[in-house]
Amino acid sequence: MIPPSSLAQPVMFTQTRALLPGIMLCGVIAIAATFVSEHYGGPQFLYALLMGIAFHFLADSEKCQPGIELSAKKLVRFGVALLGARIVASDVSDLGLAGVGALIGAVALTIGFGILMARLLGLPSMLGLLSGGGTGICGISATLAISSTLPATRENERYTLLTAIGIAIFSTLAMVLYPLIVKHAGLSTAEAGLFLGGSIHDVAQVVGAGLIISPEVGDAATLAKMFRVAMLMPVVVILALTFHAERKKTATAGSKTPILPMFLVVFAGLAALNSLGLLSHQVVEASSTVSRWCLVTSIAALGVKTSLEKLAELGWKPIVLMSSEAIFIAGYMLLVVYLGRVFGA
Template identity: 70%
Template sequence: MTTRTSKISSSKIKHSNDSKPIFNEAKKWLPGFLLCSVIAAAASFVSAQYGGPTFLYALLIGIAFHFLSDNHKCIPGIEMSAKKLVRIGVALLGVRIAISDVNAIGAAGVVALAGAVILTISFSLLLARLLKLPSMLGILSGGATGICGISAAMAISSTLPQNRENEHYTLLTAIGVASFSTVAMVLYPLVVTVLGLNTFEAGLFLGGSIHDVAQVVGAGFMVSSEVGDAATLSKMFRVAMLMPVVVFFAFTFRSAREAGSDKAAAKQPLVPLFLVVFILLVVINSIGLIPTEVVTFSSDLSKWCLVISIAALGVKTSFEKLSELGWKPIILLMGNAVFIAAYMLAVVFMWRFIS
């Protein structure tokens, strides 16, 4: 009896010891995570009440709390929010994409939109070289402009070598694309009206040139509900391009990430787990196995993960450090925005001429 009791006691002690590391790790994350979550909630509230991009508000409010980035209680949670949550958010974006969406655009539309992504990243790298800026900034700004704004910047950033410089480039890109995307949301519907674009042309132009999904939806529905639907469809194909682009950069920079990391980097998979989940969710959603309620919940959860993550990135960076980067990145981001808009207009008029 005594032996049996001692075995049960030792089993309980072992179970308790096994759960302690997890509990202690979560306890370390909690202060920083709560800080970033409150900032994300405040940004969402301001956006809902007064309009404007949630991501940009989260960035700016986060920067205002930069003084907490050196607080030893907050650091683990801020780091976790900035680096882990973004992977969860990007993985869950897969529920918003189905292969049928690609078929609805048509072969010519697919080629045009894929060209927008590839050419914008290539143009951004070339312009970065001309401006004597780091190629990493060119990749981030080109990917964010060409694909889906801040979500793309965060996803691509997770495949690059993890260092302070790349964090600064990611934050600068996020602020820039959010700002230019908001300007585009206001101006591009006027371009549609002045040029007399039809529903398909307007949807292709707006969905193919505006950075963030929310701004595409806003700009499209400013024109009409039909243009809003067409623009959203075009934009979702650009979001789908996130998968191959991030996989490409994950392969390209794998050795660089490992060289800049500790022993954990040697155990990194060839394709990051969050991308595998992203691909699986796209396939499952294309088959029609994900209920509408689950898609809605997952999309909302994805957005919250990304907002909290960008808030954490804001907390980690100060305006003083951003100002050290100078005016050239602004020219880079503006150049990318002008390039993709001009490209999509050229595609639209070429389409009109051929038809």
């Protein structure tokens, strides 16, 4: 009689072999996007998206499809889980009560504005939720995290990719334009940091915009931005609980759908450990690097799965939606800065 363990090894080998072509395809796209971004500038995620779309013809390939699906759905959760290592609770005290309140308001109001604006434009509320969450919290990382709590449907995948493309574009525009607003408005270092960190979508663009002005503004902007990243946890927990029943309906037969996905538990655990000072700098850096690679590979997979024709069917309204969300959060943060001047004087 053949031992069960000897049967398990060929099965695992066969499954791994089936996944490799798709995973390697998405990995190569992620490496190429990273190379172009590091050597020629520009947003890494946007390059991964566009390069992935160029390989859409492989989306239905029997060899590549399993690995592409795994990269699009599983890697994103692993990447988001590791983001928890970047959260430090002590950063909250450095912002002050007014700053914390303003940033919480920015996240909540932008998500609400996105849902409302989507309805006014006749777009699905899910698109408003994804784009509002991505704009209000931490860009593409938040979009992917929110998407993982929603029912796994083709429509939600399209909305996720569309949001990721829009956020990559508007975040890059903000990095270039918002420092000009800071100089024109004569904002102080603290005000500039709060405005940039509270209104620009992605962490990398926040750092870039701050450093355009000065290293001090860069540090202040990064602090404000990291608090917005920390808001990802409560928002995603709320959404996971809200959409739990709907996720169960779209789950594959026989699979269990936990109330809180495991990646959220890991995210919270890493955030707690880092806040207690139990994670070394090397561990935090390694977690951030692995997280970014997972997210870039996942967004490349989403690009491969997406047809430009289907995106074009959505028309001009999503552009209006995401541009209005970017204007809303920037206007809100400028209002916060000016109110701080009035009441702080």
